Amino acid sequence: MPRRPPALSVEPPRATIADVARAAGVHPSTVSRALNPDTRAMVTDAVAVRVAEAAEQLGWRPSMLAAGLRTRRSRTIGILVPDLVNPVFPPIVHAAEVRLAEAGYATLVANTDNDPDREAMMIERMAGHLVDGLMLASAAKGSQAVDLCRRRRIPTVLINRRLPGAEFSAVTNDDRHGMALAVEHLVALGHRRIAHLAGPSGISTAVDRRSGFRSAVRAAGLDPDLMPIMAADAYTIEAGRCAMERLLELGGFTAVAVANDLLALGAYDALGAAGLRVGPDVSVTGFNDMPFVDRISPPLTTIRIQHAEMGGRAAGLLLAAITEPATSRTDILLQPKLVVRHSTAAPEA
Amino acid sequence: MPRRPPALSVEPPRATIADVARAAGVHPSTVSRALNPDTRAMVTDAVAVRVAEAAEQLGWRPSMLAAGLRTRRSRTIGILVPDLVNPVFPPIVHAAEVRLAEAGYATLVANTDNDPDREAMMIERMAGHLVDGLMLASAAKGSQAVDLCRRRRIPTVLINRRLPGAEFSAVTNDDRHGMALAVEHLVALGHRRIAHLAGPSGISTAVDRRSGFRSAVRAAGLDPDLMPIMAADAYTIEAGRCAMERLLELGGFTAVAVANDLLALGAYDALGAAGLRVGPDVSVTGFNDMPFVDRISPPLTTIRIQHAEMGGRAAGLLLAAITEPATSRTDILLQPKLVVRHSTAAPEA
DNA sequence: CGCGCTTCTGCAATCGTTTGCAGAATTCGC
DNA sequence: GCGAATTCTGCAAACGATTGCAGAAGCGCG
Structure with missing residues (x-):
């Protein structure tokens, strides 16, 4: 008496390794070995192809669950x-x-x-x-x-x-270096008062870029303590807008090096709302060179990461x-x- | 002699339900029931808390593999x-x-x-x-x-x-309707010769938008067979650029209804390369209103999907x-x- | 106090695979 | 042609949970 009901419907339940074994007339363990590339060498070729055919025939697919349970x-x-x-x-x-x-x-x-x-x-x-x-x-x-x-x-x-x-x-x-590139670019353009719109303080990219900013400013012969710095509390457009608004209240800069492109987009918004043009009025650099920032208006100067x-x-x-x-x-x-x-x-x- | 080596290192291997059972002094099946919200009612409260504590204590985490194997x-x-x-x-x-x-x-x-x-x-x-x-x-x-x-x-x-x-x-x-919205908008602006930059033909959104385009054109009292149509072979910027270039060779339109925002970006590129300004020279509509298309230059008129x-x-x-x-x-x-x-x-x- | 009824808990089988071990079959050397 | 060395293959025990079934308490009631 068959354990499984006939179930010869169009869709058999799901072939197991035992079914294949039965069909091929071998033991389940042999099937396992024949079907696994790593152990395939342990069985005779003839058996291997017979098993492979049976498996194919029955539409057998390995159960990762079961295998994983054993192999971890x-x-x-x-x-x-x-x-x-x-x-x-x-x-x-x-x-x-x-x-x-x-x-x-x-x-x-x-x-x-x-x-x-x-x-x-x-x-x-x-x-x-x-x-x-x-x-x-x-x-x-x-x-x-x-x-x-x-x-x-x-x-x-x-x-x-x-x-x-x-x-x-x-x-x-190399976030510190990346931020240095941005600062050097701004300094080369003639900016002397550069703000930094930083990322959330719990994230390494934010702290590295921030410290990179200060080092680079110092390296350029400027005093980092004179540069306004404001941290956003998330890497989002919205957070960037908020932080930029607060930065604008502080004032005292002609350029802002932003820690991330998304934040830079928020900065665009805040600057636009304040009636300032990005580029002519205040320079903005982003970070990441994420997709599409080359097509926004104005196209964002940024640090491309690989x-x-x-x-x-x-x-x-x-x-x-x-x-x-x-x-x-x-x-x-x-x-x-x-x-x-x-x-x-x-x-x- | 213990089956497991003592392994009282800082990191015990990983508690199983059997370990919890031993610690709580009950049978594994009882642990299973106590820990599963659905069967929790089957065991006494006292036992349940004892088990829960033991589980907590041992840092037990269910193995989805094992459970899944059984429950599917x-x-x-x-x-x-x-x-x-x-x-x-x-x-x-x-x-x-x-x-x-x-x-x-x-x-x-x-x-x-x-x-x-x-x-x-x-x-x-x-x-x-x-x-x-x-x-x-x-x-x-x-x-x-x-x-x-x-x-x-x-x-x-x-x-x-x-x-x-x-x-x-x-x-x-509702892609047909969406495309109709785009066409109606273009017609309302005064366009009479409108091209369609379609998506890859194997994808439903592409075929629906394409047929929606033709219906809408007809509904506007224009002849769809007079409108140039070109299909891109993928939903990518690059494919959009290619298709737009071919459309430009055909000529004979003042606006193009594009099947997808990514394609529209490609169209922007091709138009720009041909010395045409998007908007003033040729109108472009996209489809999807994907993130950031509101910030590109010029901001894309598009169909917002939910x-x-x-x-x-x-x-x-x-x-x-x-x-x-x-x-x-x-x-x-x-x-x-x-x-x-x-x-x-x-x-x- | 004993009977029947509930309510809990334990037992053991099961899910589908892998794998150490041992026995069977084959090959080979002499 | 026989024993030993070498392949193959089968057996059975895992892996870690779930669950139908049945036995063990606990309970109420007459």
Whole structure:
């Protein structure tokens, strides 16, 4: 008496390895070995093809769940981004995806919405799915993310944002240098009073760019303490607008080096609302060179970071960490470059 | 002799339900019941708290793998998008995510890169992870996606794009009507010779907008066969530029209704290269009102689709399909609206 | 005090795969 | 042609949860 009901409907329930074994007249374990490329060599060719045919015939598909349960691996990588709507991230994610796909890993991306709780929840969820590794683009001060990953022993790399004490590899942009490029550009144009619109203080890119700003100003022979600085409380257009408004109240500058393109867009808004023209009246530099900032009005002078390189290198580091868990952390610092467009100009005489 | 090595290091391996059971002095099955909200009522309160404490103490986290293996559910939803770099999708995905999160579902998004093979691979992968449902924003002619989902019996909804014969619910935009809005606007401005830059022919949005274009032209008392039409072969800036160049060779129009904002950006490029000013010389309308098109130069007149609504409603439909698999397919058609900016103007006298 | 009825809890099978071990089959050398 | 060395293949025990079933308490009531 058959255990399964006949179920010879058009859609059989779902073939298991046992079904294949029965069809091929071998033991399930043999099927497993025949179908797994790594162990394929352990079985006779004749058996292997017979099994392969049976599997094909029955439309067998491996259950990652069951396999993962046993092997504790899933050939899947999780990517956590703070905000998918921010156009900086998709290119990074995409580059990582193609690199990982080459190595046979699928990627799952999750949005943390800049919310540490959601981030923790997502990490747990990813861990529950037994991801083989995690790429965190969402690192921020006060997040327990890296701690969770460490405790769960999930190979992890940080992208774009660093985290002070973390023992994980990171591939980031040279933010201090990038900001120096912006400042040097503005100084070369003749600006002497330059404001800085900084990012939220818990995020490494924000603090690095801020400190880079001060160093660069000093290097240019100017006094950083004379430069107005205002921090936005998120990397959003809205936050940029607010911060810029407060900066305008302070006054005393002819240019503003902004920590991020999204913030720069907000700055555009605030400047426009104050009746100032970006470029002629006050110069603005952004940071990231995210998609579309070359087409906005006026086109944004900004610091281009190597999005694709960042995603790709991070993927490589992660793959290395997975296959060779003992390797010590390695950091990669990518060099940005200045892209001059029309949001910057010489100050009025 | 203990089966597990002492491993009283700082990081115990990972508590299982059996460990919790031992600590609480009950049977594993009791732990399972106590910890699962649905079955929590089956055990005494005293036991439940004891178990909960033990679990907390040991840092127990459920293994979705193991649970899923048994229950065939994962409380996870997969979202497939054709191209994350296209800014239309992130807002839709985001809206879906919040709705699903409310219902206790986590989301995993995957990029198909407009590649049917990658799409199929991702669906298999998601199925392997036992996603409870799938949202497909990547539907295109010739894709086996829906067929796969049907065969695997995965509850599925289509977002943004329809698929002719599919038996799945879909929430889409009223593309024909949207295009009519654009045409009516151009006609009202005085245009009589209007070109259409269409999208790739395998995608429902492209064919609906194209047929909507012809209907609207006819409704305006003009002859659709006199209007130049050119299809791009992908929804990208580059494809838009190419198609626009070919349209310019044809000539004979004062305005062009473009099927998608990304294509419209390409059209901007081609027009600019030809020495024509968008707006004064030739009017351009886009479609989608994706982020940032309000800030480009000139700001794009376009058709706004309800991104958030779309993601949210699709999520709702999917949840319904999951809890009530028998419900028949229901389609939701969202109404777009015209947003007039500066890329359209009256034709020169 | 005993019986029947509830309410809890434990038992054991199950989900679909992988893998160490051992036995069977084959090959090879002499 | 026989024993040893080498392949293959089968067995069964995991992996970590869930759940139908049945036995054990706990309870009320006559």
